[in-house]
Every structure is written in C-alpha cells, then in structure tokens.
Amino acid sequence: MRAKGATAGGSAADAAPAETERGFGARLMTPLLLGSVLNPINSTMIATSLVAIARDFRVGAADTAWLISAMYLASAVAQPSMGRLADRLGPRRVFTAGLVTVLVAGLAGALAPTITLLILSRVVLGVGTSAAYPAAMAILRTEAERVGRGTPRTVLGRLSLAALGSAAVGPALGGLLAATAGWRAVFAVNVPLALIALACAVAWLPADGPRRAPGRGAEATAEAGAGAGTAARAGSLDPLGIALFAATLTVGMFFLLDLAHPRWLLLAPTAVLAAVLARWQLHHPAPFLDLRMLARNGALLRTYLRHGLAYLVIYCVLYGYSQWLEEAHGYSAFHAGLIMLPMSGAAAVCSLAGARTKGIRAPLTAAAVCLAAGAGVCLLLGGGTPLAVLLLTGVLFGVPQGLAATGNQAALYAQAPADGIGAAAGFQRTAQYLGAITSSSLIGLLYGQRATDAGLHEIAVVGLVLGVLLLVLTVADRTLRPRPAPPRTPSEPLEPVRPRTSHHH
Structure with missing residues (x-):
C-alpha cells in the first residue's frame, strides 16, 4: 500500500534539500503542467458562461446543466481508461x-x-483532456524509478496546484471571455492552449519505453521489448473490461443526471451491467478494475470516497453559487467571476501549503471543517448580503479545494500499486467527476429553471451534512495517521524512497 520507506505523513524525500527534485526539472514538468490544466479549466470555465449560452440558444438552466454533466460523464469514463492505456x-x-x-x-x-x-463537443473535450493527468502521474513514477528516489511531495503539489489554480481561475476567465469575445471564445481558447502543450510535449517529454505486459514488472517489460506478441499486449488492456465499466457508469449517470424526474427503469440495467463487470474483472488475469486489490486496499478505497464527497460539495458551490450570483443577486457574468476570485486565491495558497505539509490527516481534516463552515454561511445568504460576506464565502470553499486535492493526491500516490499508478489516478478523477455530476443534478433539482435564495439554502443543507460526514470519515481513518520513522545514527544516510512494485493494478 505504500512505497518503501514512506508513511502517511510523508517520506524522507519530502524533507530533503532541493537536490531531491533531481530529474523533475522544468523541461519535464512544463508540458505535464500545461496538459494538466486543460481538464479542470474546461470544467469550471463554462460556469460563468451558462447564462449567456442559455440566452443564445433559448434554453433553461436544466438544459445547460448537460454542458457540465456531459464533460464530467466523458471524463469519468475516460480518466481511468486513459490511465490504463498510459500504463x-x-x-x-x-x-x-x-x-x-x-x-x-x-x-x-x-x-x-x-x-x-455543443454538448457533443464537450464530450469529446472530456475524453481529450482526460489523458493528461493519469499520463503525467505515470511519467512521474517512471522518472522516480530512473533517478532512484520517490517523487518529491512538492513535485506532486505542483501538478495539483496547476489543476486547482486553473479550475479556480476558470470562472473568472470564462466570465471575461464571455463578456469580451462571446461565450464561443470559452471553447476556442483550447486551440492555442493545446498547441503550446503539444509542442512542449513533443520537444521535452522522454520517449516511452517498451510496452509492458501486466503484473510482472521488469520481466514483462523485457519480454515486451524482446518482441512479445501484439495480441498479448493488446489483451493486457482488457478492452472488454473498459467497455463494461464505461457502459455501467454511463447508464448509472444517466439516472443521476435528472433527479427531478428519476428514470427508475435505468436502475435495472445498471445493476445487470455492474454484475457482469464484476464477474468479468474477477476472472480476468489482468483486470482493468482490480476488485481483489481494492478489497484488500481499504485505504485507497477511502481515499476515493473522501475525494468524491469533497468535490460533490465543492462543485455544488462552484456552479450553484455562480448561478445564484447572476440570477438571484443580479451580477453580470464578469462580476460573478470576480467575486469568486478569492476562492481561486485561497485554493492556490492552500495547495502550496498542502504540498509542503508532511502529514495528510491534518489538512484533510481542515478541508472538511471548512466545507461544513462554508455551507453554514451559505444558509445565511440572501439578496441583501454584503459583498464582503460573498467574498468570504468563496474563501471558505477555496481552502478545502487546495487541501483536499493535495492531501488525497499524496495519499493515492502512497497507496496505489506502482505498476498501475496511471489507472489509479484516473479512478481518483472518476470519483471526483461522480461528485461533480451528482452536484449538477442536485442544482437542476433544487433550482429548476432559475437560481433562487431558497434553492441555494437547500444546497447549503446538503453541503453541511456531507461536510460533517467527510469530517467523521477523515478523523476515523487510522491509516492517515503519521508513523514515526525508525531511529538512525548520525552517520547513516537517508534511504532513498523507491516505488513498490506490485502484481496487481
């Protein structure tokens, strides 16, 4: 569950001097950071453009919610699939x-x-942007093996900060683009961003090594390099497992997408597909979704649960709050984005702080407390709420964005199998998108066709309950407690932290 020499509280590499980041320089990190911003910035940039899009196409809030849900649905399926392909x-x-x-x-x-x-383009955008994060985590793990030490916590923090910062800045950037160039610029801006990232990736990312067969470490790599059959390598991808996972998730999410008018008939095919998926994965020698490993790795499962719950609350506020500012409070898209800027700043600062923190339990606990407190403040908001209180509310939800992202990322890196880090990172994002899709459905259910004070207060009650639940889950998780390092003599060098190999994904 953990890399050799690592604990839940961090590793020796975390406290070492700057030379521990040898091998993780600007040329490697620049394309990884640029690529990693594309999914989160597209997830949130559209938040302050929804009203303009609805007005242009003459549809309501329930219809534009599909622009949010479609990308999250595609991303939830594509993230672990792309991670598997990267591995x-x-x-x-x-x-x-x-x-x-x-x-x-x-x-x-x-x-x-x-x-x-437009919705279809968001689906394709979700698939394309889903490749960067799991591939980046796999590249970092490979680089750690090359230099013979664990990936420094600060390096992981930069990856998390890039995603958080872009997600947090997204509403303001979307509002600016919509106000100056129209909402179509929110989509067009992906062209120059992707071109720059692609040029950097082609120029600076190291070439891939021989393709791996699953679960046998160096021996499998050597065999693949010596000319193992193409069919065998293709079989290791478990395409049927990926297809069953995608079908199960898609049908289940279609039920979640419209809680105002539940499609109860969808529950039966969801259950059948889930049963077929479980049976196939349990009998496959190299499953896409390793259920046996997850059953043994309770810490990793709890990390997924914490991450999904945290982002369910965060996205309820991100989308519900911005729509309420525009429709119930009368702010323009641009001004609503500016009001949410303190959320961006708090998320960035707390992401940096979380990356420099050795422990995991303390920042995750603080994140849960802030989520509950922020939801409590939302219960008091109304049409006459002063601007200062609106800004403070954003800060209260920005803090957990930074702390939860970096804390759960560090936990996953320590808990995931070394030869399946890409897929594991993808499943973490799937948990995040499940929370996002559920949040957009809740917004559609509680707001209807227009954001109101009463709807915001109902969203706040949901956030308060989930924040308290998240706090209990975090405090009660003993695997998050730091473990003391064994004593060493002054002349004994620090042992490099090497990734643990595993026969499971």
Whole structure:
C-alpha cells in the first residue's frame, strides 16, 4: 500500500534539500503542467458562461446543466481508461494523443450551431483532456524509478496546484471571455492552449519505453521489448473490461443526471451491467478494475470516497453559487467571476501549503471543517448580503479545494500499486467527476429553471451534512495517521524512497 520507506505523513524525500527534485526539472514538468490544466479549466470555465449560452440558444438552466454533466460523464469514463492505456502503451503516446483530441474539440465547440452539437463537443473535450493527468502521474513514477528516489511531495503539489489554480481561475476567465469575445471564445481558447502543450510535449517529454505486459514488472517489460506478441499486449488492456465499466457508469449517470424526474427503469440495467463487470474483472488475469486489490486496499478505497464527497460539495458551490450570483443577486457574468476570485486565491495558497505539509490527516481534516463552515454561511445568504460576506464565502470553499486535492493526491500516490499508478489516478478523477455530476443534478433539482435564495439554502443543507460526514470519515481513518520513522545514527544516510512494485493494478 505504500512505497518503501514512506508513511502517511510523508517520506524522507519530502524533507530533503532541493537536490531531491533531481530529474523533475522544468523541461519535464512544463508540458505535464500545461496538459494538466486543460481538464479542470474546461470544467469550471463554462460556469460563468451558462447564462449567456442559455440566452443564445433559448434554453433553461436544466438544459445547460448537460454542458457540465456531459464533460464530467466523458471524463469519468475516460480518466481511468486513459490511465490504463498510459500504463500499458506508454504515457507520452497517450499524453500527445489527448492534446490532439482537445484541438479538435475546441474548434468544434467554437463553431457549434446548436446546443446538441455543443454538448457533443464537450464530450469529446472530456475524453481529450482526460489523458493528461493519469499520463503525467505515470511519467512521474517512471522518472522516480530512473533517478532512484520517490517523487518529491512538492513535485506532486505542483501538478495539483496547476489543476486547482486553473479550475479556480476558470470562472473568472470564462466570465471575461464571455463578456469580451462571446461565450464561443470559452471553447476556442483550447486551440492555442493545446498547441503550446503539444509542442512542449513533443520537444521535452522522454520517449516511452517498451510496452509492458501486466503484473510482472521488469520481466514483462523485457519480454515486451524482446518482441512479445501484439495480441498479448493488446489483451493486457482488457478492452472488454473498459467497455463494461464505461457502459455501467454511463447508464448509472444517466439516472443521476435528472433527479427531478428519476428514470427508475435505468436502475435495472445498471445493476445487470455492474454484475457482469464484476464477474468479468474477477476472472480476468489482468483486470482493468482490480476488485481483489481494492478489497484488500481499504485505504485507497477511502481515499476515493473522501475525494468524491469533497468535490460533490465543492462543485455544488462552484456552479450553484455562480448561478445564484447572476440570477438571484443580479451580477453580470464578469462580476460573478470576480467575486469568486478569492476562492481561486485561497485554493492556490492552500495547495502550496498542502504540498509542503508532511502529514495528510491534518489538512484533510481542515478541508472538511471548512466545507461544513462554508455551507453554514451559505444558509445565511440572501439578496441583501454584503459583498464582503460573498467574498468570504468563496474563501471558505477555496481552502478545502487546495487541501483536499493535495492531501488525497499524496495519499493515492502512497497507496496505489506502482505498476498501475496511471489507472489509479484516473479512478481518483472518476470519483471526483461522480461528485461533480451528482452536484449538477442536485442544482437542476433544487433550482429548476432559475437560481433562487431558497434553492441555494437547500444546497447549503446538503453541503453541511456531507461536510460533517467527510469530517467523521477523515478523523476515523487510522491509516492517515503519521508513523514515526525508525531511529538512525548520525552517520547513516537517508534511504532513498523507491516505488513498490506490485502484481496487481
């Protein structure tokens, strides 16, 4: 569950001097950071453009919610799938292919003549942007093996900060683009961003090594390099497992997408698909979703649960709060984005702080407390609320964005199997998107066609309950407690932290 020599409270590499980041320099990190911003910034940039899009296509809030849900649905399926491909085919190949897909999706969205085609472009955008994060985690793990030490916590923190910062700045950037160039610019901006990231990736990312067969470490890599059959390598991807996972998740999410008018008939096929998926994964020698490993690795399962719950509350506020500012409080899209800027700043500062913190339990506990406190403040908001209180509310939800992201990322890196880090990171994002999709459905249920004070207060009650539940889950998790390092003599050097190999994904 943990890399050798690592604890839940961090590793020796975390406290070492700057030379511990040898091998993780600017050329490696620049394309990884640029690619990693694309999914989160597209997830949130559209938040302050929804009203303009609805007005242009003459649809309501329940219809524009599909623009949010469609990308999250695609991302929830694509993130672990892309991670699996990165683990097996090579992270650089997957990383660059994703950027090309983003180019196509950005152009399609900017030119979309109907709301249906606009939603479709968001689906393609979700698939393309999903390649970067799991591929980046796999590249970092490979680089750690090359230099013979664990990836420094600060390096992981930069990856998390890039995602958090872009997600937090997204509403303000979306509002600015919508106010100056129109909402179509929110899609078109992906073209230059993806081109820059692609150029950096082609120039600086290390070439992929031989393709791996699953679960046998160096022996499998050597065999693949010596010319193992193409069919065997393709089989290691478990395409049927990926397809069953995608089908189960898609049907289940279609039920979640419209809680105002539940489609109860969808529960039966969801259950059947889940049963078939479980049976196939339990009998597959190299499953896409390793249920046996997850059953043994309770700490990793709890990390997924914490991450999903935290982002369920965060996204309820991110989308519900911005819509309420515009429709119930009368602010323009641009001014609503500016009011949410303190959320961005708090998220960035707390992400940096979380990256420099050795422990995991303390920042995750603080994140849960802030989520509950922020939800409590939302219960008091109304049409006459002073601007200072509106800004403070954003700060209360920005703090847990930074702390939960870096804390759960560090926990996952320590708990995930070394030869399946890409897929594991993808499943973490799936948990995040499940929370996001549920949040958009709750917003549609509680707001209806227009954001109101009463609807915001109902969202706040949900956030308060979930914040308290998250706090209990975090405090009660004993695996998050730091373990003391064994004593050493003054002349004994620190042992490099090496990733643990595993026969499971």
